[in-house]
Amino acid sequence: MDARFTGFCNNLIVPLLCAAILLVATPLAVADPLASWNDGASKARIVSFVQDVTDPTGKNYVPPAERIAVFDNDGTLWSEQPMYFQLAFILDRVKALAPQHPEWRTTEPFKSVLAGDMAGVAAAGEHGLLELMAATHAGMTSEEFARIVSDWLATARHPRFKQPYDQLTFAPMRELLDYLRANGFKTYIVSGGGVEFMRVFAERVYGVPPEQVVGSSIRTRYELRDGKPAIVRLPEIEFIDDKAGKPVGINRLIGRRPILAFGNSDGDFEMLEYTTSGPGPRLGLIVHHDDGEREYAYDRKSSVGRLERGLDEAAQRGWVVVSMKDDWRTVYSD
């Protein structure tokens, strides 16, 4: 609030009117919608982009309907170490279901999971992972699956931070989602994670409703179960929403090219490339995990969330590399 204006008010004959103006103006002037971001080049690029596309008098104005912003989830909106959280769900689920499956004690990849032998799980390769998916993600209705995920989130804890997994979302990113929505953007998740897994918490945690979650999926079938219509999950991969699959998923579900894309790994490269190559103003951003103290430090050599091409080409493509260490005042929450 400008001091001259306050002074002017004090001397004015209509103090009530002034009070009303102060009431309205003060919160706008004081609150920083991106308070978890340190002042610096990354924050400045975001704010100037948003001001640019929302200024109705500017040449870069974008109507609200076209303000589509897409966000990767694992490593971008929440952590992804020491393993993808959905993989932790799968492993926990195998353990929970094991009493009903005595044969798993002697059959891979279940045997390795039950023994906590991650090298053995990895050795089972893609086929092993598909078997684990089928055993833990299929056979039930979509509604039943949502309850299973919800129950898991309520009880499971991250091995390092000892917190529920859905508490390990990044405060600066939640703020950014809010900030974009307050500026007329429609915010989407576009992730390699399972769409029906993410929908369970995306609305509560990120404010992203189910219809704005794009993800990998398994086939489903409509059928009457006990006389009641239900969507039943089948043990068959339908779509992998990763790498070149991300622009395909975006076109399939959104049908417009986004103007802002935010990722963290080379799995997001094509999504950023597709987003930033359209006409008009565009913004591509990458979270760089360089903060081993508050979160994790990894990039080129990581098996999870590997980031190499993105780092190499970000500068020439005009993408913003966000340093978790330098750009974020807080990581999870205060």
Add this chain to the structure above:
Amino acid sequence: MDARFTGFCNNLIVPLLCAAILLVATPLAVADPLASWNDGASKARIVSFVQDVTDPTGKNYVPPAERIAVFDNDGTLWSEQPMYFQLAFILDRVKALAPQHPEWRTTEPFKSVLAGDMAGVAAAGEHGLLELMAATHAGMTSEEFARIVSDWLATARHPRFKQPYDQLTFAPMRELLDYLRANGFKTYIVSGGGVEFMRVFAERVYGVPPEQVVGSSIRTRYELRDGKPAIVRLPEIEFIDDKAGKPVGINRLIGRRPILAFGNSDGDFEMLEYTTSGPGPRLGLIVHHDDGEREYAYDRKSSVGRLERGLDEAAQRGWVVVSMKDDWRTVYSD
């Protein structure tokens, strides 16, 4: 506006205040948001349902985020006779492309299309239709396809009404879409038609944005074309959004069970069944094409938009059968 209230205003000492109230109150009191619907049971059911789910003090209140309404397109939002409009597009497109394909003059199903022999086209069966789809819907980028459809809509005319096809949308349905949106509903198209075909006109004609169109699709691939990122359409069916495919498509793209579904054929049966079997207030509606004079009259015996099971079971399931003849004051527009 109540005459007593107007009189009260005339005698009042604060005429300015009254003018303001009149200004605000008049349009609300006078305008009927469903003016193209005749007063009767169908209209009453719609209005009472909307009042019911939007009354925050009522036991049937539904929060805006869950007010999902789904609409079939062919035969529900626009006409589908004498053939699906997308089929008319395919036939026109084959004729337009024929000079570049001299071999089509002697190869089915193209030969029949070029000769205007619809029995011959039908005889080529599903395989023939897939060949026509591949020749007219694939090979180009999504953006190029949208331009082709847009150009076709600008020039093609319906054989009976001599109007552009996108002028043959139903006024009562456009009003209903507006009315639902004004009451906090999110309106979706869920149609057997091609999703990228419908997206070209859905926003302009129905106010339904691309991301709220669910339809049948062919596979696409992300690639660099002439160095530019593009979504390229492949000659392979990905998903048929019809019959039991409709609830699957709804779950896949929306991820919530709708509370209102509107269709016109047995291809919509499962969508209505899925929608109306959830808990809480639900509304299922079927347009009955019984108006050969203003549009078309067909149901149980039609090859396009066949309606039999829906008519048989509507009463027991509590679905509203909307008579085009009796319930609609206008069909297309005044």
